[in-house]
Amino acid sequence: MRLTRVSDPPSRNPQRAAPRWRRPRCHPDRYNAFTDMTSRRLFDAVRWGAQDSWPIMLAYLPLAFSFGLASTQAGYSPGFAIAVSAIVFAGASQFALLSLLAAGTSGGGIILVVLLMNLRHLFYGPALLTHLDTNRLPLPVLAFGLTDEVFATATTRLASVPAPAREGWYLGLQSGAYGAWLAGTASGAFFGHDAAALTPWLRETLAFILPAMFLALTLELARHCSRSVLLASLATTGIILTLDGPAGLAMIAGISAGTIFTILPLKKAD
Amino acid sequence: MDLKEYGLIVLCGSITLALRLAPMLVMRRLTDAALSVRARRALSAIGPAALASLVLISLWPISHTLGDTPKAAATLTGLLGVAVAHRWRRNLALSVFVGATAYAVVVINAR
Numbered sequence: 001m002r003l004t005r006v007s008d009p010p011s012r013n014p015q016r017a018a019p020r021w022r023r024p025r026c027h028p029d030r031y032n033a034f035t036d037m038t039s040r041r042l043f044d045a046v047r048w049g050a051q052d053s054w055p056i057m058l059a060y061l062p063l064a065f066s067f068g069l070a071s072t073q074a075g076y077s078p079g080f081a082i083a084v085s086a087i088v089f090a091g092a093s094q095f096a097l098l099s100l101l102a103a104g105t106s107g108g109g110i111i112l113v114v115l116l117m118n119l120r121h122l123f124y125g126p127a128l129l130t131h132l133d134t135n136r137l138p139l140p141v142l143a144f145g146l147t148d149e150v151f152a153t154a155t156t157r158l159a160s161v162p163a164p165a166r167e168g169w170y171l172g173l174q175s176g177a178y179g180a181w182l183a184g185t186a187s188g189a190f191f192g193h194d195a196a197a198l199t200p201w202l203r204e205t206l207a208f209i210l211p212a213m214f215l216a217l218t219l220e221l222a223r224h225c226s227r228s229v230l231l232a233s234l235a236t237t238g239i240i241l242t243l244d245g246p247a248g249l250a251m252i253a254g255i256s257a258g259t260i261f262t263i264l265p266l267k268k269a270d
Numbered sequence: 271m272d273l274k275e276y277g278l279i280v281l282c283g284s285i286t287l288a289l290r291l292a293p294m295l296v297m298r299r300l301t302d303a304a305l306s307v308r309a310r311r312a313l314s315a316i317g318p319a320a321l322a323s324l325v326l327i328s329l330w331p332i333s334h335t336l337g338d339t340p341k342a343a344a345t346l347t348g349l350l351g352v353a354v355a356h357r358w359r360r361n362l363a364l365s366v367f368v369g370a371t372a373y374a375v376v377v378i379n380a381r
Contacts, residue, residue: 055366083276087283097282107278114282118289120320125294127316139298143291148324155317156362201381205374208345209366211328212352212373216365218321219356225318233322241330251323258319259312 042136045165049172052157055213056149056173057180060091062206064181067094068188074102078189085185089178090147092247093117117248123255124151128170131158137167145174149213156217159224226262233258340380348373 064085071081076098088094093114100110124146131154132142154170161169222230237254241247305313335341351372355365 055363058366080275084279087279088286089283090286093282093286097279101275101278107274107281110278111281111285115285115289118286121286121289122293123316123320125290125292126297127313127320129294129297130310130313135298139294140287140291143294144287146290148320151317152321152324153362155321201374201377204341204344204377205370208332208348208373209370211325211332212348212366212369213362214321214325214328215349215352216356216362216369218318218325219353219365220360220362221318221321225315229315229318230322233319234326237323237326241326247327247330251320251327254323254326255316255319258322259315262311262315263308 041165042168045161045168046172046175048161048165049169049174050176051172052153052169053150053173053176053180055209055216056153056177058206059149059210059213060177060180061184061187062203063091063210064184065188065192067091067098068185068190069192070095070188071098071185072189072192074098078186081185081189082182085181088114089145089181090114090118090121091181120148120248120251120255121146123252127151128154131155132166132170133163137171142167142170142174145178147174147177149210150174150177152214152217156220228261229258232261340376344373344376344380347376 067085068078068081071084072078084094084097088097096113096117097110100113125143128142128146128151150173154173157173158166158170218230233254236257237250240250240253329345332341332345348369352365352369355361355368359365
């Protein structure tokens, strides 16, 4: 059986059929079939997640390419660049790690910077687990690929995936992202010197894909969540960035502000 | 390249994994009853709040080049393309594709 996603809620007017492209590909009752998740169905879910990861792949390829290129330009071997991407798998902190290594910074200093830059990831795991009801896959597997982009896409899309298929779908999503990150790094490390052949407009356009993806995901989530959360987060992040604060700090503050705004109304009700 | 640098990479990778994994381990040990309504609301807000932050952070480097009129026009057109395509079809991949294409068209025409 092929996995299908839950589509938009049914039209308010039952007489008026939803457009063809918005109709579910199978009846929602059939999702119950996935409570008995065989390995075949798990594979289908993983494949589905990998297919849904293509916007992340598109965003990761140029970024990882830049990392591979920067790494070889700093004097490291392609194997080293690929090892960093394979072991760390955290975009911004990889670039910081590379610059600090090249500058001869001490190990303690590098570890501290990586720790601070990735502190925001503390928020992601618990939020992700609220969507995953099953315990088939070990937590380290789920945690390894939990990058900003994977978390953002999973948060937006998991609600439309049948509950029993979610872990498989998420594994496919992060596998697609991880594969693209490694492929991009390897391409940059081995063929980076030919990057000049890449036309400037294409490079600029590829750099625009990441914000475009985040905006599309935010617009999707904005339909279902409180606007005050988004506004509080945007305003706080904006203030810190305007004050030349680091992006990691801006993000932690933005998440905290959005979360606080969510629980404030309950406090009043008490 | 020496073993010390590889060791440092493994350590950084372990720290990154630990930051992602530790809260999940704590969360899985908590029963449903242990999570208050307020905690659940807070957890559900993390995703949207993180996304809103990520939009701004990813656009921030581009905003520094807004003095460059063609680049500003391309950015605004691209973002508008994403918004319009999302309103039209509510499809993530299509929205990104339309936004990126609109951006590319303006960049190419400006050259």
